[in-house]
Amino acid sequence: MHPFTYSRATDVADAVRDKAGHVASAYIGGGTNLIDLMKMNVEQPAHLVNVAKLPLSKIEDLPDGGLRLGATATNSDTAWNEDVKKRYPLLNQAILAGASPQLRNAATNGGNLMQRTRCYYFYDVATPCNKREPGSGCSAIGGYNRVCGILGTSEACIATHPSDMCVALAALAPTVRVSGPNGERTIAFEDFHRLPGDQPEFDNTLAEGELITSLDLPEKGFAKNFAYLKLRDRHSYAFALVSVAVGLEMDGDTIKEARLALGGVAHKPWRDQSAEDLLKGQPATAETFGRVAAHVVANAVGQGSNDFKIELARRAIVRALKQAAEGQQQAGDMYLGGQ
Amino acid sequence: MSQTNHIGKGPNRVDGPLKVSGTAHYSGEFNVPNLAYGYVVSSPIAKGKIVAIHADEVRALPGVLEVFSHDNVPHLAWFDKSYKDQIAPGGSPFRPLHEPDITFNQQPVALVVADTFELARYAAALLRIDYEQEAHETNLETKRAEGFVPGKGKTGFQPPPPPRGNPDKAWVNATHQMEAEYAHGAQHHNPMELFTTTVEWRGDGQITAYDKTQGVFNVKNYLMGVFGLGKDDVRVVNQFMGGGFGSGLRPQYSVFMGVLAALELKRSVRVTLTRQQMFSIGHRPNTLQVVKMGTNPDGTLAALQHHALHETSQFEDYTENIVNWSGMLYQCDNVKLGYELAKLDIYSPQDMRAPGAASGNVGLEVAMDEMAYAAGLDPLEFRLRNYADRDQNVDKPFSSKKLRECYQQGAAKFGWEKRTQEPRSMRANGKLVGMGMGGGVWDATQNKSAAKALISADGHLTVRSGTGENGTGTYTIMTQIAAETLGLPLEAVTFELGDTDQPEAPIQGGSWTAASVGTAVKNACDALGEKILKLAQKQDDSPLKGAKFDEVEFVNGQLRLRLDHDQAVVLRDVLQASGETQLEADSSATPNMAKQQGYSMHSHNVAFAEVEVDEDLGTIKVTRVVSAVAAGRILNQKTARSQVLGSVIWGLGMALMEETIMDHKFGRYVNHNFAEYHIPVNADIPHIDAIFVHEDDDIVNPLGVKGIGEVGMLGVTAAIANAVFHATGKRVRDLPIMLDKLL
Numbered sequence A: 001m002h003p004f005t006y007s008r009a010t011d012v013a014d015a016v017r018d019k020a021g022h023v024a025s026a027y028i029g030g031g032t033n034l035i036d037l038m039k040m041n042v043e044q045p046a047h048l049v050n051v052a053k054l055p056l057s058k059i060e061d062l063p064d065g066g067l068r069l070g071a072t073a074t075n076s077d078t079a080w081n082e083d084v085k086k087r088y089p090l091l092n093q094a095i096l097a098g099a100s101p102q103l104r105n106a107a108t109n110g111g112n113l114m115q116r117t118r119c120y121y122f123y124d125v126a127t128p129c130n131k132r133e134p135g136s137g138c139s140a141i142g143g144y145n146r147v148c149g150i151l152g153t154s155e156a157c158i159a160t161h162p163s164d165m166c167v168a169l170a171a172l173a174p175t176v177r178v179s180g181p182n183g184e185r186t187i188a189f190e191d192f193h194r195l196p197g198d199q200p201e202f203d204n205t206l207a208e209g210e211l212i213t214s215l216d217l218p219e220k221g222f223a224k225n226f227a228y229l230k231l232r233d234r235h236s237y238a239f240a241l242v243s244v245a246v247g248l249e250m251d252g253d254t255i256k257e258a259r260l261a262l263g264g265v266a267h268k269p270w271r272d273q274s275a276e277d278l279l280k281g282q283p284a285t286a287e288t289f290g291r292v293a294a295h296v297v298a299n300a301v302g303q304g305s306n307d308f309k310i311e312l313a314r315r316a317i318v319r320a321l322k323q324a325a326e327g328q329q330q331a332g333d334m335y336l337g338g339q
Numbered sequence B: 001m002s003q004t005n006h007i008g009k010g011p012n013r014v015d016g017p018l019k020v021s022g023t024a025h026y027s028g029e030f031n032v033p034n035l036a037y038g039y040v041v042s043s044p045i046a047k048g049k050i051v052a053i054h055a056d057e058v059r060a061l062p063g064v065l066e067v068f069s070h071d072n073v074p075h076l077a078w079f080d081k082s083y084k085d086q087i088a089p090g091g092s093p094f095r096p097l098h099e100p101d102i103t104f105n106q107q108p109v110a111l112v113v114a115d116t117f118e119l120a121r122y123a124a125a126l127l128r129i130d131y132e133q134e135a136h137e138t139n140l141e142t143k144r145a146e147g148f149v150p151g152k153g154k155t156g157f158q159p160p161p162p163p164r165g166n167p168d169k170a171w172v173n174a175t176h177q178m179e180a181e182y183a184h185g186a187q188h189h190n191p192m193e194l195f196t197t198t199v200e201w202r203g204d205g206q207i208t209a210y211d212k213t214q215g216v217f218n219v220k221n222y223l224m225g226v227f228g229l230g231k232d233d234v235r236v237v238n239q240f241m242g243g244g245f246g247s248g249l250r251p252q253y254s255v256f257m258g259v260l261a262a263l264e265l266k267r268s269v270r271v272t273l274t275r276q277q278m279f280s281i282g283h284r285p286n287t288l289q290v291v292k293m294g295t296n297p298d299g300t301l302a303a304l305q306h307h308a309l310h311e312t313s314q315f316e317d318y319t320e321n322i323v324n325w326s327g328m329l330y331q332c333d334n335v336k337l338g339y340e341l342a343k344l345d346i347y348s349p350q351d352m353r354a355p356g357a358a359s360g361n362v363g364l365e366v367a368m369d370e371m372a373y374a375a376g377l378d379p380l381e382f383r384l385r386n387y388a389d390r391d392q393n394v395d396k397p398f399s400s401k402k403l404r405e406c407y408q409q410g411a412a413k414f415g416w417e418k419r420t421q422e423p424r425s426m427r428a429n430g431k432l433v434g435m436g437m438g439g440g441v442w443d444a445t446q447n448k449s450a451a452k453a454l455i456s457a458d459g460h461l462t463v464r465s466g467t468g469e470n471g472t473g474t475y476t477i478m479t480q481i482a483a484e485t486l487g488l489p490l491e492a493v494t495f496e497l498g499d500t501d502q503p504e505a506p507i508q509g510g511s512w513t514a515a516s517v518g519t520a521v522k523n524a525c526d527a528l529g530e531k532i533l534k535l536a537q538k539q540d541d542s543p544l545k546g547a548k549f550d551e552v553e554f555v556n557g558q559l560r561l562r563l564d565h566d567q568a569v570v571l572r573d574v575l576q577a578s579g580e581t582q583l584e585a586d587s588s589a590t591p592n593m594a595k596q597q598g599y600s601m602h603s604h605n606v607a608f609a610e611v612e613v614d615e616d617l618g619t620i621k622v623t624r625v626v627s628a629v630a631a632g633r634i635l636n637q638k639t640a641r642s643q644v645l646g647s648v649i650w651g652l653g654m655a656l657m658e659e660t661i662m663d664h665k666f667g668r669y670v671n672h673n674f675a676e677y678h679i680p681v682n683a684d685i686p687h688i689d690a691i692f693v694h695e696d697d698d699i700v701n702p703l704g705v706k707g708i709g710e711v712g713m714l715g716v717t718a719a720i721a722n723a724v725f726h727a728t729g730k731r732v733r734d735l736p737i738m739l740d741k742l743l
């Protein structure tokens, strides 16, 4: 770990100014990811701006019927918020499927979006990694890549975005509000994370110095028919091999509207709008689910030790769609270690 | 009623309050004055040479005290023998910072010492080292044809017995046959506590090393040998341990580094390994096994062949007993056991909970399940038909063996009779249900140990022995034994351990501590008791006059005649009347060879497991485990149960998730952290029942204990693997059984 200076920002403007005023600086939220990366010399910021205590921790109604999740609200406070539980139980489930209670108590919503990949090689400075050190090569390609992606990968990087929360967000499609040296702007969640292409060092489209201030959820929360399914190597406290977030709007047995996003398969939370279109107007049957699932993984490419993810994703999609259509899940289920 | 009968009850851990209040000090918690901190730098390559270490750049940082490497390490012991610890395998032990050659990935290559931990860590990150890389080989698959039979080498290693009967012919002629290969990858101990040594510089070349170790004497002897220290120059202390599981059996390089720096800098130094470095200190080796079995028409075993090949380093022939158990767990007249090693560019493996047995048990017990199915028999019935009443490996009877009772009681508790034999025939909650079983056998060993007992005039007893407590309950059971021997309440007894200033005890491992140290403690207390009796008899009106030691007993704070309880004196009165401020006695215990030589001494167990499998998704949930153990006399129901619960969890981890993945391109473990090396968490752990089947056994040792730390792990992994087969009809032979193997 390299030495760094540290300050605690008082408001958003102060945070943005402070960060812009220091080279090699970084925001820090709960620190549950950044500190680990610093200890392993993966990240070496010279200055930290603590944003965890900024007045951005509220969860409040928006005039358009949506809900604003403050960027510094903790993952726990977000999951257990009454409005989230009632109106966006999919988000509650996805957050609770991630990490551990201790981590969720510290982790912030902004930090969750910004967390880095769990690719083994990214964490180990003894091995080449394009994401950590552009141009050094990708060790995961041809190496051990159980945690890596099968969709939207590139020759430079096959890493995945590890968040559970973000998979639900991809399905719920909020906008991300950010503040930076050039003022405020919003980014559609869909456009927030990016595919690796030939610049895997960039996980997302946030510009230098920009601070996430909130996630603004639209009104539609799919609170009745939803599912978050997470498959992993142990029953808790493990990242997703494959996860599926589904939100459906049903008209009897017919799917009126659908959202479908996958985690653990790509460099970004993988929302598939063409699959959503295929679901619309269709009967909620095994046949429909199977067809849509096959469509989602049609272009998936295995990398060796993660080949199984293609079939696993296909089956997980079928299962999650079925669960959502049946309206089986409830907020809080995941807390009991459910799948 | 006696209130000082403690053995066999389940008192709480006597060290529990210290642990939960943070007053139990672990090796990294001795904050001696003027402490410097060392941070180890590890090699990023598996094989090659260090060409240059640019240490001066780092030495120039204010606060950095020194950078140690092969470049500047002073002249240390020359011969291999000085580096050999008590359980070193054959070959040449690894010498840290000895030469520029790199022989395994993450080899420690330098130690940066600074005034603060943070600075040492930072400086270590800056240290530039140039390497010349050579081609390495870390893949056991490539060495299948290059296995070799190791020499005797390591203490405790038993080469497999020679073949008996005609195993090849018997297999060919058998009514039913099976043959299969089983594999598991490397696994690491992963205790929560990192390896840490705090070396206190006492001046004049004398040090005290507070070191995480399972054997303070082993470490002391190693340090004396390597650094040429005298007996009085070095004291090693370890009173608490945050888990060992075998990782602390041999002196680790953390202690070498700490002592080197302290001696050179003449200053106290602490060295703590990182979690990543915890994957460079030995492991359960990647192992390949082939088992062949055949049965007679009546379901008895006609032939059994078991061969194992596992990895070792280039410099040591690490050995463990993998296949031997297969020749003694079941009755079979035609047996062939084979054992080979292959050298790879890795660090030497190291004993890990039930070393050898845990590996071999998976091969044997999954094969037994396969054989039972091939022969059309219920797996429990099949085992009963092949019950061994004698250890055929050595052709001796068992000193005691209640495995049959384990089978019966375990099966009854588990509800084995509800199992239907056909795979895929049971379902619940929309999932496939499977029930499986496996059994195991482990050594009951006693090693030479010494202890000292002291009693003060106020009647408080202190007993000391330089053994270890790695969380198993040593403090508690030794307190129980001492208190019961001298008829005292537990509160009147303090047991002290983990210090080379105490009487010598063996390494804490092999499940022999209860038997070895327990017997020494009992002997020391008996010796003290004899002195107390003599004192009592000196009193004019003593009712015990003329009584021999075996005619008296210590109960409820009194010393009395066994046959006439009214003839009693109060222990404290005796001590006070004597005018002595303290009485003490030393004793040691060695196994009674004459008594033992006619017997095979082992503990046994059986585990039954139930799983639910989601067939579409491949997910496995272990829903119940029953483990029945026959390990002689149980000293403490609570700590023994905890040992079995922990063992079952270990077995579950081995079955379903634990594996250290080697990337052969780099010859480096890639999941060397707790996020990606998965050990079971609460959500994975089912309801576990532990059953103890009592055995009376005065052959193993006077206490009749066999040790409980390892046997409980056996059978579990196989039981889960067999349950998965029963549930799904899929036989997974390479562990761990992760969901993709069931898709």
Ligand SMILES: Cc1cc2nc3c(=O)[nH]c(=O)nc-3n(C[C@H](O)[C@H](O)[C@H](O)COP(=O)(O)OP(=O)(O)OC[C@H]3O[C@@H](n4cnc5c(N)ncnc54)[C@H](O)[C@@H]3O)c2cc1C
Residues within 6 Å of the ligand: A026, A027, A028, A029, A030, A031, A032, A033, A034, A035, A036, A051, A071, A072, A075, A097, A098, A099, A100, A103, A106, A107, A108, A109, A110, A111, A112, A113, A114, A115, A116, A162, A163, A164, A165, A210, A211, A212, A213, A237, A238, A239, A240, B674, B675
């Ligand atoms: C062992 C372990 C297991 C885990 N398991 C899971 C899991 O199963 N599923 C899962 O989803 N997650 C898991 N996590 C990850 C956890 O969810 C993240 O670490 C956490 O969400 C990060 O939030 P934080 O506030 O601590 O971020 P920090 O560590 O503080 O920061 C992370 C990054 O975000 C940036 N950042 C922080 N706040 C802002 C902001 N407001 N604007 C812009 N940038 C910002 C920082 O600069 C940094 O780059 C696990 C973590 C660990 C350590």
Ligand code: SF4
Residues within 6 Å of the ligand: A117, A119, A120, A121, A122, A128, A129, A130, A131, A132, A137, A138, A139, A140, A141, A148, A156, A157, A158, A159, A200
């Ligand atoms: S997949 Fe991406 S993160 Fe992993 S090694 Fe390759 S470049 Fe690095």
